Amino acid sequence: MSSSNASQQRDRISTQQYQCDQCVLFFDNYQKLQNHKRIHRGDSATMTEIDQSILDDVDMYHDENDTSNEDESVSNSEYTMESMELDNTISYKCACNFEDSEGEAHIYNSSQISTNTFTKAELMSIHLSQLMLQHRIARAAYRDIVQFINTVIRDHDDIMMEPGAKISHGKTVDALLKSKSSVKSHEYDVCSSGCRLYGINDDQESCVDCGKPQTPAASMKLMSVGDMLSQMLADLATIELLCYRANRESVAGQLTDIFDGDNYKQLVQQGLFSNPDDIAIGLYTNGFVNQKKGKNSYTIIYCIIFNLDPSIR
Numbered sequence: 001m002s003s004s005n006a007s008q009q010r011d012r013i014s015t016q017q018y019q020c021d022q023c024v025l026f027f028d029n030y031q032k033l034q035n036h037k038r039i040h041r042g043d044s045a046t047m048t049e050i051d052q053s054i055l056d057d058v059d060m061y062h063d064e065n066d067t068s069n070e071d072e073s074v075s076n077s078e079y080t081m082e083s084m085e086l087d088n089t090i091s092y093k094c095a096c097n098f099e100d101s102e103g104e105a106h107i108y109n110s111s112q113i114s115t116n117t118f119t120k121a122e123l124m125s126i127h128l129s130q131l132m133l134q135h136r137i138a139r140a141a142y143r144d145i146v147q148f149i150n151t152v153i154r155d156h157d158d159i160m161m162e163p164g165a166k167i168s169h170g171k172t173v174d175a176l177l178k179s180k181s182s183v184k185s186h187e188y189d190v191c192s193s194g195c196r197l198y199g200i201n202d203d204q205e206s207c208v209d210c211g212k213p214q215t216p217a218a219s220m221k222l223m224s225v226g227d228m229l230s231q232m233l234a235d236l237a238t239i240e241l242l243c244y245r246a247n248r249e250s251v252a253g254q255l256t257d258i259f260d261g262d263n264y265k266q267l268v269q270q271g272l273f274s275n276p277d278d279i280a281i282g283l284y285t286n287g288f289v290n291q292k293k294g295k296n297s298y299t300i301i302y303c304i305i306f307n308l309d310p311s312i313r
Helices: 003-015 030-041 047-065 120-134 139-154 156-160 170-180 225-234 236-247 262-269
Strands: 185-189 219-223 281-289 297-305
Touching: 120 139, 139 156, 219 225, 225 236
Parallel strands: none
Antiparallel strands: 185 219, 281 297
16 A cells, blocks of 8 residues: 555544534544443433533533634633533434423433332232243243232132141142042063063063063053043043943944944954943054164053044044
């Protein structure tokens, strides 16, 4: 680059000025402009402090751009707020239109939050919102929790009439349900490699697939399908739902349900499903791995109760 071009570039840099986008003042560097813009962003500053800051900026602007003799002094009174006509030249962010009957001086309400600002319910709502954010609770779960709490508040009087009324934790709830439910889980030994499940009366000492010894250290709890179906038959509210199979009438030439198929009809011809309380179920399996390169496979077993109407099956 030639010396003349370099000289021109230095001249442009030395004469470059920065103008505030909210008022008419210019500054010879970017840092001074940013310091000045703090006036417009200062929410807690009073109008007196803002006016004084503007005057300081005006003085700085005049001193840095004054080409007169350095011995000549200029007083602040010559650059008062009136002489600048601030109302016409400076546009604030929070601008508003004044009516003819209004003065241009406004007092803004900056009341502080006191102990009586919020009700107790509002304070609890704020605290709950903070807990939701702290523990990253999903928005849908947040709505359900709020609805549940409002239900507790609504039924407060009825709840407090119960002895020892309180909301329990998860383990207590699990123990409560187990104590009241007649459906129990059955525990079985399984191969430590996950190959197979051993029967209750199985006398095998080792797995026939991998050869590892059968140890009680590895076990699995299962719910009995027979136990759960027996509970449905014993409950008057659910036994009626299981009558769909016995009450259904097939239409010749139409296949609308599994009971219209040949497999079910063959079972009926063999003497099965003669009792209206007999329950037809279907078992389906689906295997998968939980990782793209996982070595262990998992199998889900689906059980469908065909005695239920297809709309609720």
